[in-house]
Amino acid sequence: MKSLAELEKIRNEEKKKMNLRDIKHGYQIVVGMGTCGINAGARDVLMAIVDEVDKKDLRDVTVTISGCIGECEYEPVVKVIDTKGKEFIYGKVTAETGKKIVDEHVMNNKVVQDMLLEKYKG
Amino acid sequence: MAIRTEIIVCGGTGCMSSNSQDIKNEFEKQLKALKLDKEVNVIMSGCFGLCEKGPVVVVYPDTIFYAHMTVGDVEEICREHILKGRVVERKAYKEATEDDVMKIKKFREINFYAKQKRMALRNCGMINPFDIKEAIGHDGYKALGKVLTEMTPQEVIDVISKSGLRGRGGAGFPTGLKWSLAAKNDVKQKYMICNADEGDPGAFMDRAVLEGDPHSVIEAMAIAGYAIGASQGYVYVRAEYPLAVERLNFAIKQAYEYGLLGKHIFGTKFSFDLEARLGAGAFVCGEETALMASIEGERGMPRNKPPFPANCGLWQKPTIINNVETLANVPQIILNGAEWFASIGTEKSKGTKVFALGGKINNTGLLEIPMGTTLREVIYEIGGGIPKGKQFKAVQTGGPSGGCLTAKHLDTPIDYDNLTALGSMMGSGGMIVMDEDNCMVDVARFFLEFTVDESCGKCTPCREGTRRMLEILEKITKGKGEMEDLEELRDLANTIKDSALCGLGQTAPNPVLSTLNNFYDEYVAHVKDKVCPAGVCKALIKYYITDACKGCGLCKRNCPAQAISGELKQQHHIDTTKCIKCGACKASCKFGAIITK
Numbered sequence: 001m002k003s004l005a006e007l008e009k010i011r012n013e014e015k016k017k018m019n020l021r022d023i024k025h026g027y028q029i030v031v032g033m034g035t036c037g038i039n040a041g042a043r044d045v046l047m048a049i050v051d052e053v054d055k056k057d058l059r060d061v062t063v064t065i066s067g068c069i070g071e072c073e074y075e076p077v078v079k080v081i082d083t084k085g086k087e088f089i090y091g092k093v094t095a096e097t098g099k100k101i102v103d104e105h106v107m108n109n110k111v112v113q114d115m116l117l118e119k120y121k122g
Numbered sequence: 123m124a125i126r127t128e129i130i131v132c133g134g135t136g137c138m139s140s141n142s143q144d145i146k147n148e149f150e151k152q153l154k155a156l157k158l159d160k161e162v163n164v165i166m167s168g169c170f171g172l173c174e175k176g177p178v179v180v181v182y183p184d185t186i187f188y189a190h191m192t193v194g195d196v197e198e199i200c201r202e203h204i205l206k207g208r209v210v211e212r213k214a215y216k217e218a219t220e221d222d223v224m225k226i227k228k229f230r231e232i233n234f235y236a237k238q239k240r241m242a243l244r245n246c247g248m249i250n251p252f253d254i255k256e257a258i259g260h261d262g263y264k265a266l267g268k269v270l271t272e273m274t275p276q277e278v279i280d281v282i283s284k285s286g287l288r289g290r291g292g293a294g295f296p297t298g299l300k301w302s303l304a305a306k307n308d309v310k311q312k313y314m315i316c317n318a319d320e321g322d323p324g325a326f327m328d329r330a331v332l333e334g335d336p337h338s339v340i341e342a343m344a345i346a347g348y349a350i351g352a353s354q355g356y357v358y359v360r361a362e363y364p365l366a367v368e369r370l371n372f373a374i375k376q377a378y379e380y381g382l383l384g385k386h387i388f389g390t391k392f393s394f395d396l397e398a399r400l401g402a403g404a405f406v407c408g409e410e411t412a413l414m415a416s417i418e419g420e421r422g423m424p425r426n427k428p429p430f431p432a433n434c435g436l437w438q439k440p441t442i443i444n445n446v447e448t449l450a451n452v453p454q455i456i457l458n459g460a461e462w463f464a465s466i467g468t469e470k471s472k473g474t475k476v477f478a479l480g481g482k483i484n485n486t487g488l489l490e491i492p493m494g495t496t497l498r499e500v501i502y503e504i505g506g507g508i509p510k511g512k513q514f515k516a517v518q519t520g521g522p523s524g525g526c527l528t529a530k531h532l533d534t535p536i537d538y539d540n541l542t543a544l545g546s547m548m549g550s551g552g553m554i555v556m557d558e559d560n561c562m563v564d565v566a567r568f569f570l571e572f573t574v575d576e577s578c579g580k581c582t583p584c585r586e587g588t589r590r591m592l593e594i595l596e597k598i599t600k601g602k603g604e605m606e607d608l609e610e611l612r613d614l615a616n617t618i619k620d621s622a623l624c625g626l627g628q629t630a631p632n633p634v635l636s637t638l639n640n641f642y643d644e645y646v647a648h649v650k651d652k653v654c655p656a657g658v659c660k661a662l663i664k665y666y667i668t669d670a671c672k673g674c675g676l677c678k679r680n681c682p683a684q685a686i687s688g689e690l691k692q693q694h695h696i697d698t699t700k701c702i703k704c705g706a707c708k709a710s711c712k713f714g715a716i717i718t719k
Contacts, residue, residue: 001381002389004267007258014259020128020182021248023230033207047123047161054124062183063126065207 019059025083026060027106029053032077034068040075041094048095049078052102061106074120080105089117127162127204128182131191132247134169134333135326135365137177141193142166145177148193152200162204168334170247172234173487175215180247185229187215237504239466240490241474242290242327242450246334251369254376257337263382265453266341269348270390278349279305282452284460286472291317291408291445292523292549293625294471294538297452300442303432304350307440312352314343315436315443318359318366319413321405322521323572325552327476328446330488332359332366335450336373340396342449344383345456347394350442354395358413361400370398405522405576409624410435410443412578423578424624445550447476467493471537479505481554482512491536498532501555512557516640520549522569522576523629525636526562545636547629561658562641563648567595569633573626584627587618591634599659603649612638657718660703667694667707670715677707677716 001007031037031046046065053061071077074091078101081087088111090101097115104110113119131137131146146166153159170178175189179199186209188199195213202208209226216224217233229235240246249256257263269278283298304312316339320328332339343355359367374396377383385393399417406412407422414436416422435441451473455463464472471493477500480486484506491500497517501507508514516526525546527534534540538548556565570592579585591614594607615631615638622628638645647655654662667677673691685701688694696707696716708716 001263001387004271004388007263007267007388010255010258011261011264014255017125018249018256018259020125021130024183031207033205035206038206046126050124050126050161064184067206067208 016057024060024062026058027083028062028064028081029106030064030066030079032069032075033065036068036072037075037077042076044095045076045078045093045098048098049102052099056102056107058106071117074117090115091117091120123160125161125163129162129164130167130180130182130247131164132170132176132178133166134330136169136173138365140177142177144193145179145191145196148196149200152197153204156200156205158204165250167249168246168251169330169488171243171488172485174485180229187229187232188213189215234485234504234506237491237495237499238489239474239492241454242331242447242476243488243490245338246330249335251334251336252372254337254373254380257335261457262337263341265456266344266382267388269345269456270388270392275305275349275351278345281460282455285455285463287448287451287455287463288471288538289445290447290475290550292520292547294548297444297448300432301346301349303430304440304442307433309440311439312350313436313439313441314347314350314352314355315413315441316343316355316357316446316449317408317410317413317443318357318446319401319408320360320550321408322550322552324480324554325478325521325550327478327488327551329363329366331446331450332370336370337377338450338453339446340373340377340383342452343396344387344394345452346442346444346449348392353393356417357396357398358401358417359398360403362403367398367400374398406578406626409626412624413443414441423580426623468535468537470539475536475548475551477551477553479553482508482557483555484509493537494535496533496535497527505555508555508557512559515558515560516556516562518554518556518565519552520547521552522572523547523632524549525632526565526640528640545639546632559656561654561656562637562644563595563599564658566634566637567592567599570595573630577627581623581627583618583621584623584630587614588630590614591631598645598648600661601648601652605649608638608645608649663703663718664698665696665701665703665707666717666719667696668715668717669693670713672713676710676712680706680710682706
């Protein structure tokens with residue numbers, strides 16, 4: 001170790017790598033991973049969202065998975081919980097639209113209206 | 123592909139002895155089978171502290187805490203939780219809610235952790251101790267960098283002095299003052315030693331730090347070396363801690379590879395070498411002068427002070443010896459400032475203290491609390507109280523050098539001075555809880571037996587005196603004691619306290635004195651009435667079967683002396699002339715029908 005800058009570089013890289021273990025206060029994204037969800041392609045959606053969160057370096061955002069929430073018809077289902085605890089459920093999410101949810105809703109607090117479950121249900 | 127989940131398996135000695143290595147391997151195997159190994163990491167960390175629930179596995183980012191894991195549970199957790207997001211309820215840690223419903227509690231919300239403040243243990247259970255980069259990611263070596271590039275040695279000492287940090291090994295000597303004593307000596311060669319010779323029965327604080335976060339100790343050693351002007355350090359650790367030794371040596375090697383030990387650290391003039399020295403496990407080698415003798419290759423025996431090690435220590439050179447936990451606090455004080463540290467704790471005891479909680483307590487384990495937390499909070503809130511609804515009787519702090527405190531002391535805020543005033547001591551942090559089934563005379567006998575065994579034999583008061591005390595205690599537990607013995611015991615204790623050479627001898631009578639003071643009635647019961655109220659001392663008890671007996675015959679089958687008779691489905695009877703008081707019947711009885719009195 002020749003300099004503080006070198007140490008700082010390792011620290012920043014590692015901080016990002018270990019980010020999952022930190023306490024978070026930001027948005028939560030929950031991807032439904034019941035059998036219904038997995039069949040409808042939820043794993044691709046999950047990985048697209050995880051990659052997008054990683055790429056945009058959103059360290060205060062948590063991405064978790066859950067079992068079936070009973071909306072099998074609209075799988076893959078993604079729930080977004082904002083910092084006030086308000087829940088938004090999106091249906092028929094794809095890898096592409098998953099990224100969109102991250103970019104618009106999670107990053108810019110703009111709800112993606114036409115993908116909300118209640119829109120599909122009319 | 124980004125990692126979406128991390129599974130941390132506890133790799134402390136406790137969990138390792140319950141196969142946590144196999145559990146980690148099984149996770150890797152199952153994740154591979156499910157093709158999840160590219161998106162899920164499995165890491166082995168140091169001790170989580172809640173050893174009672176081990177082996178422990180925590181899943182991030184959901185922070186689900188799985189308790190009592192076995193290899194057989196891994197497949198289900200991977201298939202259900204990791205793949206499909208369904209938490210495996212039967213293995214997840216639960217706590218009772220207000221309306222007495224058992225509910226899953228996430229890792230950080232568990233009662234055991236709620237009142238804790240983890241500073242020395244902050245990385246234990248959080249990082250992989252075999253990966254220096256993870257330590258660096260948690261601000262490891264940042265304090266060393268700051269010290270070497272921005273501060274003079276005197277400034278470092280000033281910060282530590284101002285923080286109020288005191289030695290965590292037991293005596294509580296101010297660390298900054300100690301460092302300044304060695305720094306004053308203008309000689310070329312000085313030494314820095316880390317005392318990891320943790321010998322109290324039931325204590326494992328230092329082991330946990332070395333196993334879970336060895337880099338914090340290495341970093342602090344280098345900082346202390348810089349402050350006092352030493353270029354060589356030793357970590358004196360007992361060979362009985364193989365895991366700690368392995369991880370420490372690995373960490374030292376990694377620190378050298380990264381240039382954080384060795385020549386010209388951070389490109390400065392400062393060079394520091396560090397190596398581990400193994401002790402053979404003698405209790406007395408935790409005493410600093412005996413420890414140095416052991417490193418020098420001599421027999422581990424203490425010598426008179428002065429001269430103090432800070433002036434004339436290892437190989438007659440100025441030497442500073444600090445405990446593992448003391449050192450683990452140092453980098454954080456440098457980073458966060460003396461005021462920050464001094465704001466935690468009580469007036470004369472700053473910061474936190476790690477305790478190894480054991481004995482008759484629900485949550486056996488390792489915990490760290492701010493100084494000033496009361497014994498009641500530790501035992502009932504963090505420790506979860508006494509098992510089986512039994513009555514609390516005493517708590518022993520400070521190991522063989524400490525004493526027993528009773529129910530009336532429960533609201534005492536824990537700090538160095540309070541515990542000393544009550545006739546016990548902080549010690550290194552062993553805390554053993556006792557309930558109504560513990561005989562206090564027997565407890566005193568147990569600790570004294572330990573010190574008699576561990577006395578090095580150099581000074582007469584300790585070598586002969588503790589043995590005489592043990593003889594008297596044995597006499598009392600056998601029902602042959604007389605009232606004069608109690609006075610003799612107290613006399614001997616006070617004499618040894620005043621005249622023994624080292625700390626071990628001077629404090630050895632503490633368990634006897636504190637039980638004599640706090641549980642005098644129990645001694646009198648043994649001596650005058652020839653009974654052991656707790657039903658422990660074999661010579662004074664008899665086994666009886668009460669009418670709660672269902673006549674199942676289990677005790678009869680388990681009795682090795684054929685002392686039990688009785689027909690099936692009828693109350694059995696013990697022939698006290700044949701009974702050898704082994705307790706096998708009591709242990710086997712499912713109805714609690716066998717009692718001692």
